[in-house]
Amino acid sequence: MNHPIIIIGTGLSGYQLAREYRKLDQTSPLVLITESDGRFYPKPQLSTALTNKKTSDSLATANAESMMKQLNATIKTKTKVTTINPESQTIQANDETLNYSKLILALGATVIDPNLKGNAVSDVLSINHLEDYAVFEKTLQNKKNIAILGAGLIGCEFANDLSNAGFKVEVIDLANSAISLLLPNNIGKLLQEALEKNGVHFNFECKAEEINKTGKHYELILSHQKKLNSDLVISAIGLRPNLTLAKAANIETARGIIVNRYLETNQKNIYALGDCAEVEGHVLPYIAPILNAARALAKTLAGQKTAVEYPAMPVIIKTPAHPIVVCPPPRHMQGNWQIETANNNTKALFYNDNYELYGFILTNEFVKERMALVTQLPKLI
Numbered sequence: 001m002n003h004p005i006i007i008i009g010t011g012l013s014g015y016q017l018a019r020e021y022r023k024l025d026q027t028s029p030l031v032l033i034t035e036s037d038g039r040f041y042p043k044p045q046l047s048t049a050l051t052n053k054k055t056s057d058s059l060a061t062a063n064a065e066s067m068m069k070q071l072n073a074t075i076k077t078k079t080k081v082t083t084i085n086p087e088s089q090t091i092q093a094n095d096e097t098l099n100y101s102k103l104i105l106a107l108g109a110t111v112i113d114p115n116l117k118g119n120a121v122s123d124v125l126s127i128n129h130l131e132d133y134a135v136f137e138k139t140l141q142n143k144k145n146i147a148i149l150g151a152g153l154i155g156c157e158f159a160n161d162l163s164n165a166g167f168k169v170e171v172i173d174l175a176n177s178a179i180s181l182l183l184p185n186n187i188g189k190l191l192q193e194a195l196e197k198n199g200v201h202f203n204f205e206c207k208a209e210e211i212n213k214t215g216k217h218y219e220l221i222l223s224h225q226k227k228l229n230s231d232l233v234i235s236a237i238g239l240r241p242n243l244t245l246a247k248a249a250n251i252e253t254a255r256g257i258i259v260n261r262y263l264e265t266n267q268k269n270i271y272a273l274g275d276c277a278e279v280e281g282h283v284l285p286y287i288a289p290i291l292n293a294a295r296a297l298a299k300t301l302a303g304q305k306t307a308v309e310y311p312a313m314p315v316i317i318k319t320p321a322h323p324i325v326v327c328p329p330p331r332h333m334q335g336n337w338q339i340e341t342a343n344n345n346t347k348a349l350f351y352n353d354n355y356e357l358y359g360f361i362l363t364n365e366f367v368k369e370r371m372a373l374v375t376q377l378p379k380l381i
Contacts, residue, residue, distance in 0.1 A: 004099075018073060029074075036130070040060065107241075111235065145169075148162075149208050159200045279308060325360075
């Protein structure tokens with residue numbers, strides 16, 4: 001009996017891999033397993049849905065039944081994989097033991113706990129999946145003042161989206177500028193100024209320590225003892241690769257599930273891709289790396305062993321108040337930013353110590369230069 005290829009996860013990574021695989025092999029048994037209801041939706045649109053007048057229902061482009069037909073696959077929804085046994089090549093999913101020929105971990109990332117005290121900790125929302133967005137959508141009704149924990153990429157995108165929809169937004173972050181992991185301080189400040197004109201207020205160099213509810217409103221106590229009142233609190237302090245299942249199966253992990261360029265883990269016939277994977281030291285929770293990995297792994301699964309390649313892959317930050325495209329340099333690379341600013345348009349180029357171009361940031365009108373600069377950058381791997 002031919003055991004199926006099993007993909008755990010039906011986010012973009014899982015579904016995109018299945019689509020790419022079906023281009024090469026239309027008939028071999030394929031099973032996808034998900035804890036969700038299996039709907040397909042474009043996750044990046046969660047942080048622009050209000051501006052684009054999208055609901056959680058209209059964001060979904062296909063349900064699980066439709067995806068099963070498209071992919072000629074079995075999709076097990078509302079199903080939790082609890083155990084992987086690499087020796088027997090089986091998994092435990094709910095109360096069922098399933099054999100696999102190849103197993104792909106497309107487990108995504110989990111939200112980082114904001115570590116708050118107070119009587120309303122459980123009321124803090126994180127928006128990481130379509131189901132989360134549906135809860136957010138309902139909770140947002142009749143609210144005016146929104147607090148966001150985290151001024152990173154997702155926090156700023158949601159701040160822009162909420163302010164576009166007329167909400168007053170307070171953002172809290174330990175850093176001293178917006179999206180500090182990707183943007184130098186002075187470019188982060190320009191984004192901050194643009195969002196402030198849009199109705200967003202930033203509270204930097206502090207963190208929320210306590211949240212309490214009185215009546216219908218929340219009080220946040222910040223680390224410098226300032227107090228903020230809000231109708232709704234969203235945590236966007238970040239995500240980390242989901243490693244629990246892999247660790248329990250003795251699959252090697254570091255920041256993510258460690259894989260080589262063939263996306264193989266240290267366990268035979270087990271692969272990983274997407275937000276949970278660490279490919280030769282790179283954890284890249286963005287769309288372009290997922291698409292590249294899915295194409296390469298699909299070929300490998302279909303019998304043509306193919307290494308993934310990561311070209312330079314710019315990240316589009318969805319803050320229309322101040323459009324930004326960033327192609328970050330490799331982590332820990334030594335070098336300097338050279339920054340040119342003209343009429344609120346910024347071009348920042350990152351050069352290593354040998355004066356070789358390894359990254360860029362473009363804002364507003366300079367965004368048009370993205371593709372020309374991408375061609376000048378080396379591949380990541």
